[in-house]
Amino acid sequence: DEIRRTRLLLQNSGKTLSEPIQNDQTKQAFLLSLSSVHPDTDKIIPVLFRPPAFLPISLPLVIASSLQLQAKQTFFCQFVFHTYTTGFTLLNGNGTTKAEEYSLQQKQIFYSLGAISYAACIGALPLVFMNRYTLKSLLTQLVVRKLLPAPLLGLMSAFTVAVVRSPEFENGIEVMDRNGKVVGLSRKAGEKAVKETALSRAVLFGTTFFLPAVLTHFVERAKFAKTPRALASVRMLMITSVLAGMLPVSLSMFPQCGEIKRADLEPEILSSTDETELFYNRGI
Numbered sequence: 001d002e003i004r005r006t007r008l009l010l011q012n013s014g015k016t017l018s019e020p021i022q023n024d025q026t027k028q029a030f031l032l033s034l035s036s037v038h039p040d041t042d043k044i045i046p047v048l049f050r051p052p053a054f055l056p057i058s059l060p061l062v063i064a065s066s067l068q069l070q071a072k073q074t075f076f077c078q079f080v081f082h083t084y085t086t087g088f089t090l091l092n093g094n095g096t097t098k099a100e101e102y103s104l105q106q107k108q109i110f111y112s113l114g115a116i117s118y119a120a121c122i123g124a125l126p127l128v129f130m131n132r133y134t135l136k137s138l139l140t141q142l143v144v145r146k147l148l149p150a151p152l153l154g155l156m157s158a159f160t161v162a163v164v165r166s167p168e169f170e171n172g173i174e175v176m177d178r179n180g181k182v183v184g185l186s187r188k189a190g191e192k193a194v195k196e197t198a199l200s201r202a203v204l205f206g207t208t209f210f211l212p213a214v215l216t217h218f219v220e221r222a223k224f225a226k227t228p229r230a231l232a233s234v235r236m237l238m239i240t241s242v243l244a245g246m247l248p249v250s251l252s253m254f255p256q257c258g259e260i261k262r263a264d265l266e267p268e269i270l271s272s273t274d275e276t277e278l279f280y281n282r283g284i
Contacts, residue, residue: 045091
């Protein structure tokens, strides 16, 4: 109800994002609308999957996934982690993909389940091999527990985004001129949107795993943390700091309102507009 009242206030104010906002009430209304309403479908996003909820919910899942205790625990933690990030991707992706609604939703559910299961298995696979073949050397421990998790989580995060949002580059997304008029459906714009989102997600979680592992290694060698509990606390603090710092970097790597040159689009769109640049919603 509050969101609906906010949207009504914005409509009655007649302001747009490009105009200066003097009224604090209108400013807060814009922030609430931007963070809780899907820009394509105008549907209200569930609370747990809104952008402001991403950090507090994903942080404990990232910390749990980074523990690297046993293969089963790692699989479970990463399954829950990828389930949340996949749900976030689905609800914050581009909402203009054109297909039969039922078949599209069914396809995305199957794709999501497959991508989540595969990503969790890949995350736990190094530990499975290490335990199965009793590889307990220091080098193996270093590679499996320190070096592999970061690139694997980054790659799997990008993989789940690409799989779950694959209907966007299979069926195309809407592209608009600078006045907001829909010009047509473009698979190339869909491909660009998915690639940019997948890359930003890989950078976010790859860095969040990599930097704390490196810094913790130096803290451990320098013996700044005297006990295992102190070392674990330092590690959690580093993960929290890096994730909090990298989240705005990841979201701002590519503009939310993506641009694509007219020459890069399909022939049928080229013939329907004279604009040199067109726009689309990239999604998060």
